[in-house]
Amino acid sequence: MALQTRAARAWSLATEMAIPQSFIQELINRTDVVEVVGRYVPLKKGGANYMGLCPFHGEKSPSFSVSPTKQFFHCFGCGKNGNAIGFLMEHGGMSFIEAVKDLAQSYGLQVPEDDADPAERQRAQQQRQRQATLNEVLEKAGESYRKHLKTSPQAIDYLKGRGLSGEVAKQFGLGYAPDGWRNLASVFSDYQDALLVESGLVISHEESGEEDKRYDRFRDRIMFPIRNVKGECIGFGGRVLGDGTPKYLNSPETPVFSKGRELYGLFEARTALREAGYVLVTEGYMDVVALAQLGFPNAVATLGTACTTDHVQKLFRFTDSVVFSFDGDAAGRRAARKALDGALPFASDTRNVKFLFLPAEHDPDSFVRAHGTDAFARMVSDATPLSRFVMEVAREGCDLDSAEGRSLLAAQAKPLWLAMPDGVLKTQMLNELANAVGIGQHELQRLWLASTPSGTPSFNPSTKPAQKSGFASTGPWTRTGNNKRPPPLGINLRSKAPSRHDRALQILFADMQQWDGLSAHQHHLLLEMPAPYGELMAWLNQQWLENGVQPLAGLREGLRGHSLEAVVSRLIDDALADIDSDAGELQSIMLALEKDQLSQEIDSLTRRMASDPLAYERIKQLNGRLAVLKKAPLV
Ligand SMILES: [Zn+2]
Numbered sequence: 001m002a003l004q005t006r007a008a009r010a011w012s013l014a015t016e017m018a019i020p021q022s023f024i025q026e027l028i029n030r031t032d033v034v035e036v037v038g039r040y041v042p043l044k045k046g047g048a049n050y051m052g053l054c055p056f057h058g059e060k061s062p063s064f065s066v067s068p069t070k071q072f073f074h075c076f077g078c079g080k081n082g083n084a085i086g087f088l089m090e091h092g093g094m095s096f097i098e099a100v101k102d103l104a105q106s107y108g109l110q111v112p113e114d115d116a117d118p119a120e121r122q123r124a125q126q127q128r129q130r131q132a133t134l135n136e137v138l139e140k141a142g143e144s145y146r147k148h149l150k151t152s153p154q155a156i157d158y159l160k161g162r163g164l165s166g167e168v169a170k171q172f173g174l175g176y177a178p179d180g181w182r183n184l185a186s187v188f189s190d191y192q193d194a195l196l197v198e199s200g201l202v203i204s205h206e207e208s209g210e211e212d213k214r215y216d217r218f219r220d221r222i223m224f225p226i227r228n229v230k231g232e233c234i235g236f237g238g239r240v241l242g243d244g245t246p247k248y249l250n251s252p253e254t255p256v257f258s259k260g261r262e263l264y265g266l267f268e269a270r271t272a273l274r275e276a277g278y279v280l281v282t283e284g285y286m287d288v289v290a291l292a293q294l295g296f297p298n299a300v301a302t303l304g305t306a307c308t309t310d311h312v313q314k315l316f317r318f319t320d321s322v323v324f325s326f327d328g329d330a331a332g333r334r335a336a337r338k339a340l341d342g343a344l345p346f347a348s349d350t351r352n353v354k355f356l357f358l359p360a361e362h363d364p365d366s367f368v369r370a371h372g373t374d375a376f377a378r379m380v381s382d383a384t385p386l387s388r389f390v391m392e393v394a395r396e397g398c399d400l401d402s403a404e405g406r407s408l409l410a411a412q413a414k415p416l417w418l419a420m421p422d423g424v425l426k427t428q429m430l431n432e433l434a435n436a437v438g439i440g441q442h443e444l445q446r447l448w449l450a451s452t453p454s455g456t457p458s459f460n461p462s463t464k465p466a467q468k469s470g471f472a473s474t475g476p477w478t479r480t481g482n483n484k485r486p487p488p489l490g491i492n493l494r495s496k497a498p499s500r501h502d503r504a505l506q507i508l509f510a511d512m513q514q515w516d517g518l519s520a521h522q523h524h525l526l527l528e529m530p531a532p533y534g535e536l537m538a539w540l541n542q543q544w545l546e547n548g549v550q551p552l553a554g555l556r557e558g559l560r561g562h563s564l565e566a567v568v569s570r571l572i573d574d575a576l577a578d579i580d581s582d583a584g585e586l587q588s589i590m591l592a593l594e595k596d597q598l599s600q601e602i603d604s605l606t607r608r609m610a611s612d613p614l615a616y617e618r619i620k621q622l623n624g625r626l627a628v629l630k631k632a633p634l635v
Pocket residue numbers: 054055056057064075076077078079080
C-alpha cells in the first residue's frame with residue numbers, strides 16, 4: 001500500500017506536466033460551454049443565452065446564464081462566472097488538469113504532454129484505457145447488485161429497519177450482493193477475466209500454487225457503490241446483513257480506488273455542500289445515507305481510514321467550511337487527532353474547520369433519531385473550532401503549574417503550529433500558545449523557527465499545488481500571478497462608467513464577430529487608440545488573423561500571462577454582466593472615434609498652416625469629411 005509522504009507528494013507536483021497555453025485556448029474554442037454545463041444543470045433557452053437554476057447558490061428562480069457566444073457562464077445572483085474548465089473545477093470538483101483532460105476527451109483532443117517521451121505517453125494512454133475498463137466492470141457489477149436488491153426481501157427489510165426510504169436507496173445506488181460464492185459468474189461472461197480480480201470484485205488464490213480458486217469478494221451484503229467526483233463507480237462498501245464479520249468490507253486498493261483519497265458520498269453531496277455552506281465528515285457510509293434521509297444531505301465519509309491531507313484538500317475544493325464528526329469514545333478522539341493533522345496545512349484565514357464530538361453512545365444517525373435534527377444542527381454550530389482543538393491537543397498530559405509541563409506543551413504544540421499556513425489565525429495561535437507556555441510570543445517564534453532547518457519551508461498544500469501548476473485556487477481567471485501586477489499608468493481603476501475606449505474593447509472582445517464586420521480604416525482607428533487600448537486591439541487583430549473569430553472565453557485563455565491581462569480582467573471579467581452591446585453601439589463609437597481623429601488632425605494642420613502650403617487644402621478636405629460625419633444619424 002503506497003504511503004504518500006510529503007516528499008513524494010511534492011515530487012509528483014513538481015513533475016506534473018505542463019499543458020501548453022495554446023492547447024487550452026484551442027480546447028476552449030472547440031468546447032460548447034452550454035453542453036458542458038447542461039450535463040449538470042437543466043438549461044432553457046432565453047434570448048441569446050441559456051438560463052437555469054444556479055448550482056452555486058440556492059435559488060428558486062433562474063439567475064444563472066450561459067452564453068454560447070462568449071462561451072461563459074455567469075450568475076447574476078452570486079456573481080460566479082467562468083468558462084467550461086472553470087465550471088468543471090467549481091462544480092465538478094476537478095483539478096485544472098482533470099478538467100482539461102475531461103474536456104479534451106469529450107471533444108476528441110489529445111492533451112499534449114510536453115515533457116513525456118513517446119513510451120511514457122503510451123504507458124499513460126494504456127493506463128487510462130485500463131481505468132476506463134475497470135470503471136465499466138464495476139458499473140456492471142453495481143447494476144446487478146441493484147437488481148438483486150429489488151428481489152431480496154431480507155435486504156429490503158434491513159434497509160427499512162434502518163429507516164431508509166426507497167428514494168434515498170436509489171439516490172445512492174444501493175444494492176445487494178446475494179449469498180453464494182460465484183454470483184458474478186452470471187453477470188460477466190468470463191469469470192476468469194483478470195479484470196474481475198483487478199477491480200477487487202473477485203478474490204483469486206492463484207498465487208498459492210494450487211489451481212486457481214476464485215470467488216466473489218462481496219457475499220450477502222448491502223452494497224454501497226463508491227463514486228469518484230465524476231460520478232464513476234470506483235469501488236464498493238459492503239455491510240453484512242446478519243452478524244457475520246467483518247461488519248463492513250470495502251473494495252481493496254485498485255488502480256481506480258485509493259481509500260486515502262476518496263470520500264464516500266462526495267459526488268452525491270456536491271450540490272448540498274454549497275447550499276448548507278459546510279461539509280460534515282462522518283466515519284461511515286451508513287451515516288452518510290442515513291443523514292441524507294434525515295435532512296443532512298451534506299455529509300460524506302472516509303472509507304475505513306483516518307482523514308488525510310488529500311481528503312481535506314479535496315473537500316476544500318467544494319466548500320470553505322469542514323465539520324468533522326466523531327463518536328465520543330477514545331477511538332473517536334484518536335481519529336479526530338489524525339483529522340487535525342490532515343486539516344492543519346489547510347487552516348487558512350478564510351477557511352473554517354471544526355470538530356464535533358458526539359455523546360459516547362451515539363453515531364450521527366442514532367443521535368438525530370434520538371434528539372432530532374435541530375439538536376444535531378446545534379451540535380454542528382457549537383462544534384470545537386480548530387484553534388481550540390489545537391490548544392486541547394497541545395495541553396494533553398501537561399501539568400501547567402510546572403515549568404516542565406509548560407515546556408512539554410510547547411513541544412507538543414510546535415509541530416501543529418508549524419503545519420499551519422501563514423496568516424492571522426496562525427499568528428493568533430502563536431500568541432495564545434506563548435501565553436500558555438508563559439514566554440513572549442517573539443521568543444517562542446524565534447525558538448521554533450530557529451530549530452526548523454532552513455531551505456525546507458513547511459509544506460503548505462493550500463498554495464503550493466496552485467503555484468506549481470501555474471494556477472491560483474481562487475477561480476478560473478486567476479491562473480497566473482500576472483494579474484496581481486499593478487495596472488499600467490493612466491488607467492483609472494476607480495472609474496465606474498466605462499469610457500468610449502473601454503466600451504470598444506468590451507464590445508469587440510465579447511463579440512469578436514463585430515471586429516470581422518469593420519472596415520480596414522476602422523481597424524486602423526482602433527489600433528491607433530491610446531495605450532493600453534491600442535495594444536490590446538493589435539493583439540485582437542493578431543488573433544483574428546491567426547485564428548479567426550473566437551468566443552470571449554477563447555480570447556481570455558489566449559491572454560493568460562499577457563502584460564495587459566490586468567486591464568482586460570478589470571474591464572471584462574469584472575463587468576461580465578454589463579458588456580453586451582445593442583446593435584449599432586459599436587458603429588456609434590466608431591463614428592465618434594473618426595470624428596475625434598479628424599478634429600485632431602485639423603488642429604495639428606492648423607498650427608502648421610503658416611509653414612505648410614499644402615495644409616490649407618488638406619484642412620478643407622478634412623472639414624468636408626467631418627461635416628458628412630456630423631450629419632450621419634447616431635444609432
Ligand atoms: Zn449563483
